[in-house]
Amino acid sequence: MGDLTKVTIDFEQSHLLFPKLVAVVLGLLLLAIVVRDRKRILNAGQMWRNTFFYMDKVRFFGALALTLLYFSLMVPIGNIWPNTGMGFLICSIPFVFGTRFLFMHERPKRALITLAIIAVCGPSFVWWLFTYPFFLTLP
Template sequence: MENSFLSLLSVKIDFAKSHTFFPTIIIWILFILLALIFIFNGIPYLRSLFRGEISLNFSLEHVDKIRLPGTLILIVAYFMLMDYVGAFFPNMGYGFLFVSIPFIFLVSLLYVHDINRRKFMYILINAIIGPSIAWLVLAKLFNITLP
C-alpha cells in the first residue's frame, strides 16, 4: 500500500521526450483560454452579427501598417536566430538568452507610444532582466534544455 502511494508522487520523464513536457502544458492552457474567449466573446459577437446589429468589415484602413508586419518579421527572426545562435552553445540556453534580449527590446520599441528617455530605460532594463531571470529559472534552476 505504501509503495503504491509513493509511486503517485514520483514523476518519470523520458529524456528523449522531455522537451515536449512544458510545450504540451502550454498548448492545453492556450486551447482552454481560446475556448473561454470564444464562449464569452465569440458567441455574443456571432449573435449580434446574425441579428444584423453589426457587419463584418474587411478593409485594411484600421490595420497598423508598421506594427503588424514588424511584429511578424521580428517573431520569424526570433525563432530562426534562436536556433542559429543556440547551435553555437548547445544545451546551454544561450540562444534563448542572447536572442530574447534584443527581441523584447525591439518589440517593446515597436509598440511604445511617445518614447522618452525614461520609457527607453524601462524598456532596456526589462529587455535585459526579463529574459535573464527566465533563463536562470528555466536553464539553471530547473535544468530545462533551452535552444
C-alpha cells in the same frame, strides 16, 4: 493468435501521435466552422478591407517580422553554444526590446532606459530559472 497479446511501440514515431491527433481534431473543428458560417465568411470582404485600411501596418508587419526573426534565429545561434540556452537568451533580449519599442507611442529617455532594463532582466531571469533550478535547456 499469439500476436494479439504482443504490443510493439515504435519509439521513433510514438511521440508524434498526440500532435497528429490534435491537428486532426482542430482540422475537423475548422471544417465544422466553415460549413456552419460559410455565408458570413463569404460576405466578410468589406470587413477585411476596412480592417486592412485602418490597421497600423508598421506595428503589425514589424511585430510579424520580429517574431519570425526571433524564432528563426534562436536555434542557429543556440547551436553555437549547444545545451546552454544562449540562443534563447541572446535572441530574447533584442526581441523583448524591439517589440516593446515598436508598440510605444511616446519614447522618452526614461522609458527607454526602463525598457532596456526589463529587456535584459526578464529573459535573463527566465534563462536562469530554466537552466539552474529546473535543469532544462532552452534552444
